[in-house]
Amino acid sequence: MAEPTPALRKQIERLRDALTKDGEEKQASSLAGILIAAERLRELAPSRIERSRASLLGETLGRNTPVPVDRETAASLADIIFPTEIDGMAPLFDPTITQAVGTIIDEWMNFEALSTVGITPAKTCLIYGAPGTGKTRLAYWIAHRLDLPVLLVKLDGLVSSFLGTTARNIGNLFTFANRYRCILLLDEFDAIAKVRDDPQEVGEIKRVVNALLQNLDVRQNIGLTIGITNHPKLLDPAVWRRFEIQLEIPKPSFEVRRAIAEHFMPPVEAPDSHLRLIAWFTEGSTGAEIESLVRTYKKATTIRKEDRHGLLDTLRQFATLNAARVQIDRRALLFDDSINLFKAMHDDPTLGFSMADIGDIAGKDKSTVSRWLGRQANAGIDCGVTHG
Numbered sequence: 001m002a003e004p005t006p007a008l009r010k011q012i013e014r015l016r017d018a019l020t021k022d023g024e025e026k027q028a029s030s031l032a033g034i035l036i037a038a039e040r041l042r043e044l045a046p047s048r049i050e051r052s053r054a055s056l057l058g059e060t061l062g063r064n065t066p067v068p069v070d071r072e073t074a075a076s077l078a079d080i081i082f083p084t085e086i087d088g089m090a091p092l093f094d095p096t097i098t099q100a101v102g103t104i105i106d107e108w109m110n111f112e113a114l115s116t117v118g119i120t121p122a123k124t125c126l127i128y129g130a131p132g133t134g135k136t137r138l139a140y141w142i143a144h145r146l147d148l149p150v151l152l153v154k155l156d157g158l159v160s161s162f163l164g165t166t167a168r169n170i171g172n173l174f175t176f177a178n179r180y181r182c183i184l185l186l187d188e189f190d191a192i193a194k195v196r197d198d199p200q201e202v203g204e205i206k207r208v209v210n211a212l213l214q215n216l217d218v219r220q221n222i223g224l225t226i227g228i229t230n231h232p233k234l235l236d237p238a239v240w241r242r243f244e245i246q247l248e249i250p251k252p253s254f255e256v257r258r259a260i261a262e263h264f265m266p267p268v269e270a271p272d273s274h275l276r277l278i279a280w281f282t283e284g285s286t287g288a289e290i291e292s293l294v295r296t297y298k299k300a301t302t303i304r305k306e307d308r309h310g311l312l313d314t315l316r317q318f319a320t321l322n323a324a325r326v327q328i329d330r331r332a333l334l335f336d337d338s339i340n341l342f343k344a345m346h347d348d349p350t351l352g353f354s355m356a357d358i359g360d361i362a363g364k365d366k367s368t369v370s371r372w373l374g375r376q377a378n379a380g381i382d383c384g385v386t387h388g
């Protein structure tokens with residue numbers, strides 16, 4: 001295998017498959033190891049640029065390619081998602097994140113040009129951040145852009161209650177991923193680390209983490225691997241270090257929240273004041289939460305077209321159902337006297353609402369609004385406008 005021809009490779013693959021079929025796992029996996037090592041050599045050989053590309057590409061995954069299964073339960077260890085099945089919408093992030101992601105994609109798109117100067121793009125990427133910030137969507141979008149299928153690891157299927165089986169599953173899965181041209185996606189990656197809590201399983205966990213480390217090391221030079229976690233602290237530090245790129249996805253800023261609200265709004269048309277108010281009230285919320293708020297807003301505006309108070313009602317409903325997620329003072333304002341709410345909207349520099357904007361939300365004209373606010377500022381008289 002120092003100079004493998006495609007025919008020789010094919011023969012060895014056939015032998016490996018036959019051994020697997022006969023249950024000769026050990027021999028099959030050492031043949032798989034030889035195949036991977038050969039791939040690696042080819043890729044590292046500097047005079048072999050065109051081959052290095054081929055080795056990266058690997059075999060093409062088809063709809064009927066059988067994915068590895070857990071031997072005890074026969075549950076499949078992964079799902080294949082083809083680029084055509086992925087929604088091509090880019091997730092919305094702050095410019096620094098968007099730019100960083102753009103760089104990763106650019107490097108991969110220019111793989112060949114980079115390899116002529118002896119550089120390979122980063123092949124391992126860990127994405128972490130709060131639930132609902134768009135991490136999974138980002139991974140799929142990268143796959144869509146690179147036109148690569150995703151091999152989505154089913155971690156619940158991977159972790160077996162049988163001693164040694166988890167490590168073997170990991171091995172089989174990586175062997176499979178290394179053979180084909182794909183992105184290996186380890187979503188909710190901390191699930192493997194979680195087993196750690198049980199003191200009874202210390203030996204098994206060591207084995208699992210070791211298997212993971214070894215396999216990540218081999219794969220390092222073969223294909224793109226993306227790990228995703230909500231709990232980076234749960235990950236073993238050695239596993240953590242294996243990832244060349246460690247990308248944190250923060251909660252969205254005001255402008256991004258506005259853009260997310262706008263993105264999910266069509267076909268309903270919302271005035272800019274509504275989008276900004278949604279962004280204002282969702283400070284500290286994630287994209288997934290804004291998406292669900294927008295859905296509620298769309299329902300409300302479609303059902304009660306004439307009701308100009310719809311947005312405030314929707315926000316109150318959101319604040320009630322997401323009590324812990326809405327900032328306490330903004331939440332209190334929503335349920336306070338409307339005048340105080342409108343005053344806060346007027347005074348907030350981020351929101352920067354004009355009297356006309358507030359009138360738009362309150363369903364009144366702008367002179368009524370300025371009369372309210374003026375009166376409230378001067379005499380503190382409650383003009384009797386309460387929610388809804």
Ligand SMILES: Nc1ncnc2c1ncn2[C@@H]1O[C@H](COP(=O)(O)OP(=O)(O)OP(=O)(O)O)[C@@H](O)[C@H]1O
Nearest residue numbers: 091092130131132133134135136137230287288291
């Ligand atoms: N930044 C964003 N831009 C656009 N849509 C977003 C964004 N963040 C979240 N969403 C919406 O929320 C949905 C859920 O996001 P996603 O599943 O990617 O979150 P996640 O970070 O993987 O969450 P978890 O950690 O819970 O798995 C997405 O399908 C998308 O519709």
Ligand SMILES: [Mg+2]
Nearest residue numbers: 135136187228
């Ligand atoms: Mg996710």
